[in-house]
Amino acid sequence: MSKRQSWALMGASAALFVLAVMSAGCATAVKDLKIVENATAETVTLGYRALNSFDTTKVQLIRARALTGDIGGSFTELDAYVDLRTKVFTALDTAESLLNTTDKLIDAVAAGVEKPSALVGQIPKLIQAALDVKDALTALGVKL
Amino acid sequence: MTPDIANLLNLAAEVGKGLYDIVSAAITAKQEELAALNSRLADTLAAMRGERTKTHADTAAREAALRAELEAMKTKGESK
Numbered sequence: 039m040s041k042r043q044s045w046a047l048m049g050a051s052a053a054l055f056v057l058a059v060m061s062a063g064c065a066t067a068v069k070d071l072k073i074v075e076n077a078t079a080e081t082v083t084l085g086y087r088a089l090n091s092f093d094t095t096k097v098q099l100i101r102a103r104a105l106t107g108d109i110g111g112s113f114t115e116l117d118a119y120v121d122l123r124t125k126v127f128t129a130l131d132t133a134e135s136l137l138n139t140t141d142k143l144i145d146a147v148a149a150g151v152e153k154p155s156a157l158v159g160q161i162p163k164l165i166q167a168a169l170d171v172k173d174a175l176t177a178l179g180v181k182l
Numbered sequence: 183m184t185p186d187i188a189n190l191l192n193l194a195a196e197v198g199k200g201l202y203d204i205v206s207a208a209i210t211a212k213q214e215e216l217a218a219l220n221s222r223l224a225d226t227l228a229a230m231r232g233e234r235t236k237t238h239a240d241t242a243a244r245e246a247a248l249r250a251e252l253e254a255m256k257t258k259g260e261s262k
Contacts, residue, residue: 065212072219079226086233090240097244101251109256116248123241134234137227 068144071160075140078164081182082133085171088180089126122178129174133167140164 096119104112140160146152172182 065216069216069219072216072223076219076223076226079223079230083226083230083233086230086237090233090237093237093241093244097248101248104252104255107259109252109259112252113256116245116252120245127238130234130237134230137230141223141227 067154067157068147071140071144071157071164074161074164075137078133078168079137081168081171082130082137084182085126085130085133085175088175088182089123089130089178092178092180093123126171126174126178126180129167129170133164133171136163136167 100112100116100119103115143152143156143160147154147157175182
């Protein structure tokens with residue numbers, strides 16, 4: 039190895055090391071955010087599935103009530119249930135929208151369009167969105 | 183350049199190469215880890231979007247069918 043090659047290699051090593059140290063913090067933050075994003079998306083997916091399954095049962099129960107002759111009561115029960123179901127959909131759709139926003143934000147930061155500081159606060163928002171989904175489903179009588 | 187300085191330079195270059203290899207390997211491992219995470223996340227998000235569309239469609243269809251049935255029952259009851 040010539041002296042010039044030695045100096046070049048040492049310089050490249052030092053530059054790479056500095057770059058690695060500088061980017062490590064940002065990369066870890068993005069990785070953590072993606073882990074939370076994935077967990078939230080799994081919760082939301084389960085939430086949609088649970089709601090769909092619950093809805094099947096609920097509609098059958100309301101139909102059964104109507105068949106006993108209590109049509110007025112069935113309409114009332116259906117309307118009350120739809121109100122609650124709408125709240126669950128709102129929580130689920132809000133979380134889904136936040137996940138899509140987060141995904142776009144990460145891409146924008148990676149592309150240099152947005153500053154990394156734009157990602158600050160996304161993790162607590164995602165966790166809150168997942169908790170809102172759980173609360174809305176619990177209010178409906180569904181436990182995740 | 184004295185032999186001592188030349189030896190020192192060679193030693194420093196060896197250390198530099200070792201450092202370079204370690205950092206390169208670490209970066210490659212991190213990139214692979216991130217790629218796996220990205221792939222998993224893309225699958226999860228796609229599943230979520232599919233589930234969203236399906237649940238909205240299924241519940242709306244069930245509600246519409248039930249309302250139609252209830253209306254029919256109500257009309258039948260009123261006509262008796």
